[in-house]
Amino acid sequence: MSRIAILSRDITPADAVSNDVLAMQGLLSKRDHEVRVFAYSTSLTVPEIFPSNGALSYLDGPEDVLIYHHSIGWDAGVEIVKTASCRKIIKYHNITPPEFFEGISEQHVGLCRSGRLQVKDIIECRPDLLLAASFFNMADLIAAGSQNDKTFVLPPFNQADKLQAGAANFDILDNYSDGSVNLLTVGGVRPNKGHAALVEAFAIYYYQFNRAARLFVVGVETDALAPYAMILRQLINSWDIDSRIVFTGEISNESLKAYYMLADALVTTSEHEGFCVPLAEAMAMKVPIVAYASTAIPETADDAGLVWNERDPYLLAQSIDCLLANEPAKMALVARGAERYENAFSNKAIEKEFLEVTARAGFEF
Amino acid sequence: MEIDIDKVDTSVDDLDLAQLMDQIRQDAEKRKRNALSNGSSLFYRQLITQAFDVLLPQQQLPRNPPTFPQLRLQPALEKREQYQLNDLLGFHDEEFVRTAYRVVLGREPDDAGLAEYLGKLRSGRYNKIDILTSLRFSPEGEKANVRIAGLNRFSAFRKLYRVPIVGYALQVAVAVLRLPVLITNHRRLESHTAAQLERVATHINEAVAYFSDAEEHRLNEISRTQFEVLQQQLEELKDAARSEIDSLSSAHAALKSDVLLRLDQLNKPAEPQVDVAELQELRVQFEKQFDRMLERLNGSKMDLAQRENRLSMLLDGTHRPFAAQLHPDQIQTIENEDDHLLDSLYWSLEEDLRGTPEEIKEEVKVYLPVLENAGIRDAILDVGCGRGEWLEVLREADFQARGIDHNRIQIEHCKSLSLEVIEAEALTYLRGLEEASLNAVTAFHFAEHLPLKSFIRFLDESGRTLKPGGLLILETPNPENLLVGSCNFYLDPSHKNPIPIPTMKLLVEARGFHCQDIMKLHTVSSEIEVKDRLTSDVNHFIYGPMNYAVVARRPGSDTP
Numbered sequence: 001m002s003r004i005a006i007l008s009r010d011i012t013p014a015d016a017v018s019n020d021v022l023a024m025q026g027l028l029s030k031r032d033h034e035v036r037v038f039a040y041s042t043s044l045t046v047p048e049i050f051p052s053n054g055a056l057s058y059l060d061g062p063e064d065v066l067i068y069h070h071s072i073g074w075d076a077g078v079e080i081v082k083t084a085s086c087r088k089i090i091k092y093h094n095i096t097p098p099e100f101f102e103g104i105s106e107q108h109v110g111l112c113r114s115g116r117l118q119v120k121d122i123i124e125c126r127p128d129l130l131l132a133a134s135f136f137n138m139a140d141l142i143a144a145g146s147q148n149d150k151t152f153v154l155p156p157f158n159q160a161d162k163l164q165a166g167a168a169n170f171d172i173l174d175n176y177s178d179g180s181v182n183l184l185t186v187g188g189v190r191p192n193k194g195h196a197a198l199v200e201a202f203a204i205y206y207y208q209f210n211r212a213a214r215l216f217v218v219g220v221e222t223d224a225l226a227p228y229a230m231i232l233r234q235l236i237n238s239w240d241i242d243s244r245i246v247f248t249g250e251i252s253n254e255s256l257k258a259y260y261m262l263a264d265a266l267v268t269t270s271e272h273e274g275f276c277v278p279l280a281e282a283m284a285m286k287v288p289i290v291a292y293a294s295t296a297i298p299e300t301a302d303d304a305g306l307v308w309n310e311r312d313p314y315l316l317a318q319s320i321d322c323l324l325a326n327e328p329a330k331m332a333l334v335a336r337g338a339e340r341y342e343n344a345f346s347n348k349a350i351e352k353e354f355l356e357v358t359a360r361a362g363f364e365f
Numbered sequence: 366m367e368i369d370i371d372k373v374d375t376s377v378d379d380l381d382l383a384q385l386m387d388q389i390r391q392d393a394e395k396r397k398r399n400a401l402s403n404g405s406s407l408f409y410r411q412l413i414t415q416a417f418d419v420l421l422p423q424q425q426l427p428r429n430p431p432t433f434p435q436l437r438l439q440p441a442l443e444k445r446e447q448y449q450l451n452d453l454l455g456f457h458d459e460e461f462v463r464t465a466y467r468v469v470l471g472r473e474p475d476d477a478g479l480a481e482y483l484g485k486l487r488s489g490r491y492n493k494i495d496i497l498t499s500l501r502f503s504p505e506g507e508k509a510n511v512r513i514a515g516l517n518r519f520s521a522f523r524k525l526y527r528v529p530i531v532g533y534a535l536q537v538a539v540a541v542l543r544l545p546v547l548i549t550n551h552r553r554l555e556s557h558t559a560a561q562l563e564r565v566a567t568h569i570n571e572a573v574a575y576f577s578d579a580e581e582h583r584l585n586e587i588s589r590t591q592f593e594v595l596q597q598q599l600e601e602l603k604d605a606a607r608s609e610i611d612s613l614s615s616a617h618a619a620l621k622s623d624v625l626l627r628l629d630q631l632n633k634p635a636e637p638q639v640d641v642a643e644l645q646e647l648r649v650q651f652e653k654q655f656d657r658m659l660e661r662l663n664g665s666k667m668d669l670a671q672r673e674n675r676l677s678m679l680l681d682g683t684h685r686p687f688a689a690q691l692h693p694d695q696i697q698t699i700e701n702e703d704d705h706l707l708d709s710l711y712w713s714l715e716e717d718l719r720g721t722p723e724e725i726k727e728e729v730k731v732y733l734p735v736l737e738n739a740g741i742r743d744a745i746l747d748v749g750c751g752r753g754e755w756l757e758v759l760r761e762a763d764f765q766a767r768g769i770d771h772n773r774i775q776i777e778h779c780k781s782l783s784l785e786v787i788e789a790e791a792l793t794y795l796r797g798l799e800e801a802s803l804n805a806v807t808a809f810h811f812a813e814h815l816p817l818k819s820f821i822r823f824l825d826e827s828g829r830t831l832k833p834g835g836l837l838i839l840e841t842p843n844p845e846n847l848l849v850g851s852c853n854f855y856l857d858p859s860h861k862n863p864i865p866i867p868t869m870k871l872l873v874e875a876r877g878f879h880c881q882d883i884m885k886l887h888t889v890s891s892e893i894e895v896k897d898r899l900t901s902d903v904n905h906f907i908y909g910p911m912n913y914a915v916v917a918r919r920p921g922s923d924t925p
Contacts, residue, residue, distance in 0.1 A: 126613070165881065167879070209396075253725050308386075314397045317396075318390075318392050318393035336378065
């Protein structure tokens with residue numbers, strides 16, 4: 001029986017790439033394969049994550065399979081892909097362009113720059129199959145020399161079903177169920193997320209449409225990106241809306257569910273997304289979507305949200321107002337989202353797609 | 366707020382997204398113009414945001430740090446024809462070795478050479494003259510042939526030190542004789558060190574002052590750029606405001622004439638907006654259907670009343686005259702029989718109203734995937750199993766299930782189909798079961814027969830007897846469909862109250878279940894073609910789902 005190694009630089013909780021890795025492991029184990037996850041760093045204890053330097057010795061036959069998730073610069077990881085003499089699958093999650101981090105974190109600039117350069121190296125290893133989280137990502141792979149007949153789109157496995165089935169944090173629900181319009185954005189406090197535009201749109205909504213409005217910024221804040229968070233807070237302060245914006249930091253699934261339940265809309269102004277998992281979560285949680293069309297966002301949201309090509313904060317504010325005033329439109333959008341989630345982004349749908357695509361490339365999972 | 370899943374009707378989606386977004390775009394433009402003409406302070410805040418965009422890239426640290434002269438404590442020796450020994454002896458430690466290399470060999474020291482001489486110097490085995498001699502009279506030194514006045518003399522003297530015994534005596538004698546010179550040298554070195562320290566301190570102070578000036582200058586630069594951007598944008602804004610005021614004035618004039626025109630038109634009679642004929646047609650259809658329903662309802666009621674009357678009389682006639690002579694146990698038996706009085710009535714009602722067993726079997730198949738997905742194959746209890754259609758479906762699909770019902774006729778019927786059934790009252794039966802002994806409890810068209818308190822007890826007992834992760838599936842009429850809520854529900858006289866979906870969800874969740882799904886079932890097929898909001902609403906409220914099921918999970922684990 002062949003062995004499968006899934007390799008990613010970091011495995012952390014509340015992280016889209018890690019969720020994809022662990023769900024893949026779950027699926028393959030369920031189908032009776034011997035699967036191990038290898039990573040350079042991890043903060044998880046369950047399931048067992050093996051140190052990445054053991055990956056090569058674990059893979060010992062030409063029929064074994066290495067699945068490498070590329071989401072950041074990692075020389076040692078690429079070296080493993082180069083050296084391994086087994087069959088190889090690459091999952092490409094896209095990498096934030098380094099320019100976003102300039103002047104904020106030199107470490108991120110370096111990791112992102114090398115990560116983008118490594119795409120070419122990885123393709124030169126001639127993997128058997130390349131999976132991109134979106135067509136937007138796939139374009140990167142094709143541009144770097146990947147062959148059309150080996151490159152496919154596969155959305156990332158996600159935790160939206162866990163959100164649907166899990167419990168919600170009642171304290172949060174109680175705390176914020178005060179009749180305010182609650183808006184939500186989900187994603188790490190990172191410079192590519194375009195928070196300045198979001199704050200501006202929220203401020204316009206707050207001052208021009210509705211003083212009973214609140215914005216939840218759900219996402220991890222790291223020390224390395226502290227200068228960005230600091231500037232962001234200065235900006236919020238200059239709009240004088242500090243008391244209306246809640247930064248939650250890293251939170252549990254129970255809390256995340258509560259925020260989705262509270263939200264009247266999910267708003268995102270991110271400037272770079274390889275897929276944008278929060279959109280899929282919002283669809284699953286029946287929350288309408290308002291967004292600027294950037295990178296993979298229009299592709300993921302499709303016709304299930306108000307997605308704007310023009311970056312005009314008044315459009316976002318007016319969209320929020322419209323969703324609150326026009327119940328049938330909101331219901332129709334939410335229904336489309338729910339359907340899109342079921343058909344395209346539920347783990348069940350992705351599982352089916354994964355098995356089909358890998359089978360086409362000759363893998364028998 | 367969370368969207369109520371029950372309100373989401375995926376079957377009707379007549380949303381034209383492009384049209385909606387156009388409308389939003391127009392409204393946003395209007396709002397923007399108003400904000401501009403109101404002179405809202407918002408715009409000044411927006412400027413700050415734009416300035417933020419300008420500011421952000423400049424928050425970076427300077428790529429090339431400002432230059433500041435390096436501190437050199439031992440000035441470099443200029444190149445000359447001939448050197449005095451004292452020129453070289455003025456250097457110390459590493460700088461001495463480097464200078465010696467530069468002067469004697471005309472090059473920078475290699476790493477090994479530097480380390481060796483520095484080691485010897487620092488250990489005291491060599492003094493500076495020894496090093497100069499060693500370098501000067503090495504093959505490379507001979508080749509360079511640099512003249513250092515006084516070196517020969519001193520080095521010859523130093524060589525004498527290496528002669529056994531005599532050398533040592535000579536060293537001691539010289540040391541004693543040179544003692545005053547050494548003391549003077551020591552003092553000189555002391556004041557030299559103090560002076561050097563002073564220079565270091567001054568240098569640091571100057572550097573600190575220099576860098577704070579540079580930083581201040583850099584910040585000034587940023588605010589100047591920011592200011593320029595702000596000023597430029599303010600100008601642009603002023604222009605925009607001026608043209609806006611112009612366009613508003615013309616818009617105002619246009620509006621005025623438009624209002625006058627409309628005032629004129631107001632005197633004319635308004636055209637009817639709604640297609641009256643269509644509405645009339647709908648109403649006639651509606652009334653016909655309603656009349657038919659009423660007719661059937663009346664028929665059923667009459668029949669029911671007659672049967673009930675007959676049975677009551679029968680019962681009264683049976684046990685009243687004898688009651689006094691009967692044993693209490695016998696009375697109890699008769700009372701129990703009393704409970705079963707309506708069994709046959711209900712049997713015939715179900716035959717008439719619920720549908721044929723074949724139809725019901727088709728309908729309940731919808732629940733098989735629910736159980737399958739939850740990984741449930743056995744320990745299933747069907748409460749109020751009726752004619753056993755669901756139990757049959759389960760048996761055919763290889764599930765292990767049993768049913769209970771209070772109706773003897775139905776139980777007899779189930780037994781004739783070899784189904785595992787027990788004649789029992791639901792609550793009593795559930796109370797007799799062990800905790801966490803069931804994987805699923807199903808009850809179709811059961812809840813609406815119970816008074817509220819009994820239903821709550823039923824939920825609690827189900828919760829107790831289900832394993833963590835076990836499923837409770839309840840199907841009941843959907844009063845959201847107007848015909849069901851107003852009429853069809855009451856076709857069954859044993860029904861208590863219709864349970865609207867939100868109430869059901871609330872009750873189930875209030876008793877600790879996780880509401881996993883609301884399944885809307887049995888939509889009436891003959892719906893009207895959707896033309897507008899009215900027909901869409903009629904479709905929803907008249908032809909919408911007649912029943913619904915709540916699928917609830919006992920929290921605790923994903924699979925039982």
